[in-house]
Amino acid sequence: MEQKRIFLPKEKTLEALKKLSKQLLFFAPVRKWGKPILEPLDVQKVNQVVFDERLSSVRHLFLPTVETLFKYSSDLSRFELQIFDKSAAVLGLRACDLRGLQALDRIFLDEPVDEHYKMRREKVILISLDCVEPWETCFCTMLGYKPYPVNGFDINLSPIEGGMIVELGSPKGLPVFEIFSEFATEATPEMLERREEVRKRAERKLDYPRLRGLERVEKLGEDKWKEFSIPCVECGACLNVCPTCYCFSLTEKKAEAEFVRMRFWEPCILERYQKVAAGVNPRPELHSRLANRMLHKFAYYFRRYGTYACTGCGRCIEACLGKIDIRELLLAVGERAS
Amino acid sequence: MMSCYLPQRAEILEVIDETPNIKTFVLKPERKFEFKPGQFVELTVAGVGEAPFAIASSPFQEQLEITIMRTFDPSLGRYGQVTSAIHQMKEGQVVGIRGPYGNSYPVEASIGKDVLIVGGGIGLSTLRSFLLTLLQDRKKYGRIVLFYGARTPADLAFRREYESWKQRGAEVHITVDVGTAGWTGNVGVVTTLFDRVKLDFKREIAVVCGPPIMIRFTVEKLLQVGYRPENIYVSLERKMRCGIGKCAHCNIGHYYVCKDGPIFSYQQVKDIPEWW
Numbered sequence: 001m002e003q004k005r006i007f008l009p010k011e012k013t014l015e016a017l018k019k020l021s022k023q024l025l026f027f028a029p030v031r032k033w034g035k036p037i038l039e040p041l042d043v044q045k046v047n048q049v050v051f052d053e054r055l056s057s058v059r060h061l062f063l064p065t066v067e068t069l070f071k072y073s074s075d076l077s078r079f080e081l082q083i084f085d086k087s088a089a090v091l092g093l094r095a096c097d098l099r100g101l102q103a104l105d106r107i108f109l110d111e112p113v114d115e116h117y118k119m120r121r122e123k124v125i126l127i128s129l130d131c132v133e134p135w136e137t138c139f140c141t142m143l144g145y146k147p148y149p150v151n152g153f154d155i156n157l158s159p160i161e162g163g164m165i166v167e168l169g170s171p172k173g174l175p176v177f178e179i180f181s182e183f184a185t186e187a188t189p190e191m192l193e194r195r196e197e198v199r200k201r202a203e204r205k206l207d208y209p210r211l212r213g214l215e216r217v218e219k220l221g222e223d224k225w226k227e228f229s230i231p232c233v234e235c236g237a238c239l240n241v242c243p244t245c246y247c248f249s250l251t252e253k254k255a256e257a258e259f260v261r262m263r264f265w266e267p268c269i270l271e272r273y274q275k276v277a278a279g280v281n282p283r284p285e286l287h288s289r290l291a292n293r294m295l296h297k298f299a300y301y302f303r304r305y306g307t308y309a310c311t312g313c314g315r316c317i318e319a320c321l322g323k324i325d326i327r328e329l330l331l332a333v334g335e336r337a338s
Numbered sequence: 339m340m341s342c343y344l345p346q347r348a349e350i351l352e353v354i355d356e357t358p359n360i361k362t363f364v365l366k367p368e369r370k371f372e373f374k375p376g377q378f379v380e381l382t383v384a385g386v387g388e389a390p391f392a393i394a395s396s397p398f399q400e401q402l403e404i405t406i407m408r409t410f411d412p413s414l415g416r417y418g419q420v421t422s423a424i425h426q427m428k429e430g431q432v433v434g435i436r437g438p439y440g441n442s443y444p445v446e447a448s449i450g451k452d453v454l455i456v457g458g459g460i461g462l463s464t465l466r467s468f469l470l471t472l473l474q475d476r477k478k479y480g481r482i483v484l485f486y487g488a489r490t491p492a493d494l495a496f497r498r499e500y501e502s503w504k505q506r507g508a509e510v511h512i513t514v515d516v517g518t519a520g521w522t523g524n525v526g527v528v529t530t531l532f533d534r535v536k537l538d539f540k541r542e543i544a545v546v547c548g549p550p551i552m553i554r555f556t557v558e559k560l561l562q563v564g565y566r567p568e569n570i571y572v573s574l575e576r577k578m579r580c581g582i583g584k585c586a587h588c589n590i591g592h593y594y595v596c597k598d599g600p601i602f603s604y605q606q607v608k609d610i611p612e613w614w
Contacts, residue, residue: 072384081339083339115339247586249587252386259384263343266579266585266587273577275411277407277411279411279413281413296586299592303592
């Protein structure tokens with residue numbers, strides 16, 4: 001990879017995306033119902049792509065809300081696997097979404113490998129974006145992260161005046177990079193300098209102390225969790241928008257002469273989540289389920305992988321009907337690193 | 339292309355009625371199926387669903403046996419879907435199995451030691467796999483003592499086998515919570531057996547499985563009579579949905595019951611408030 005960074009002028013962007021959408025299955029954010037939604041776009045629709053808004057979820061592209069794992073005959077003699085096998089690209093991931101996928105990778109690509117997830121990860125080219133204007137609920141810097149992609153992307157786009165810096169992050173991104181190259185010019189040192197300025201400005205806006213030791217959330221007593229859970233109405237919105245939540249369940253559906261095994265997201269804060277035989281529930285109280293969710297992210301996951309299962313995206317704060325703000329909890333628990 | 343969620347086909351060779359709501363299914367998996375005592379399978383009843391069940395047979399047996407209780411969920415007002423459906427099944431029909439999953443009982447650690455096995459209700463199913471494994475090589479171990487309790491005499495699982503276990507060198511002590519007409523054996527919860535049977539174990543191992551409350555009281559009793567936390571093993575139940583440490587349903591603190599368990603030493607879990 002001799003030239004990893006190029007400049008795509010604003011007036012050429014649409015043409016580049018049009019070409020991209022002709023060559024592979026292309027997902028990008030468009031405005032729908034007043035929100036940026038991830039949609040597969042054909043060449044007629046690429047003009048609707050929004051670059052300056054944040055998707056509420058990208059995870060569902062890799063771990064769908066509901067997905068068929070396989071179909072099987074009633075005598076269990078024939079199985080038909082459902083595995084994603086199209087070449088695709090997705091635009092619109094933020095640095096937090098990339099970190100979210102890295103968090104999921106540790107689960108699903110670990111032995112035994114989850115082929116359903118793995119194939120999507122292998123087939124889908126990730127096109128990420130710098131956060132030029134971080135959102136109100138963003139707090140990635142609190143966890144020591146940057147509001148722009150550092151790794152984990154195949155292509156990254158950094159908006160600067162007059163266009164975007166296109167950066168190649170992996171060999172997998174090469175086909176997309178080549179398409180962009182056709183419409184791009186050289187990225188001059190001045191342009192890269194400007195990118196740095198934009199990035200620094202975004203970082204300054206996220207003025208939080210850098211926290212460490214969040215695994216000490218495990219030390220909090222039951223009273224604290226009871227207090228924490230008072231505003232929770234158990235809607236599960238925080239789990240639906242979380243880039244690192246991955247709890248799922250398996251279920252069955254009857255179709256024609258066969259059966260279907262499906263996987264679906266199952267929020268860990270719902271009452272039924274841990275119920276075992278004869279209705280025995282190891283976590284009957286909401287506060288213990290909410291505590292488990294936080295402990296999973298900051299203590300259990302940390303113990304296993306040495307990093308938190310939280311990307312600092314703040315989507316859960318935005319989504320919470322009860323206005324629970326995870327930042328308050330983390331500021332109370334964590335120790336200031338600098 | 340493979341998927342870690344695909345079951346293999348297993349034919350039901352025989353269905354044995356153990357109690358009014360417990361049946362043993364003798365299975366013949368299509369492919370070679372190797373396991374260790376204490377492990378479990380995810381069992382599919384076609385069109386109904388999949389649920390985790392312990393393996394009841396020992397690895398030395400030719401056939402795979404799964405002993406299943408039909409359970410009633412009072413909060414839903416209905417029987418468990420998979421357990422109900424499999425209880426309707428007959429020999430010649432097929433089920434799907436995935437696995438085996440999970441860790442195993444401390445067979446190696448039991449060599450040269452006295453082993454106490456304490457079971458409650460359907461919990462005896464997985465313990466039977468361990469017991470039969472020990473009996474296979476009887477002389478390697480010290481005393482092998484089984485304490486087993488069920489609600490009533492009719493609820494005692496594997497009743498047909500107690501005699502043969504005794505003949506093969508196990509001390510078998512049975513109790514029921516409530517006696518019925520004709521019952522001349524012990525009455526009382528399983529922990530009352532500690533007062534009736536003399537245990538002078540020096541280098542002892544205790545293995546426990548049963549309903550949550552029974553496990554809790556048994557562990558308390560074991561600690562009381564001098565067992566050390568690292569020598570007490572509990573086989574725990576959680577909702578192991580995927581069985582392979584991914585879906586996160588079965589966590590107890592930072593452990594996954596499906597991967598790090600289902601067998602834990604009490605030492606491992608004693609400081610986790612939600613262990614039971």
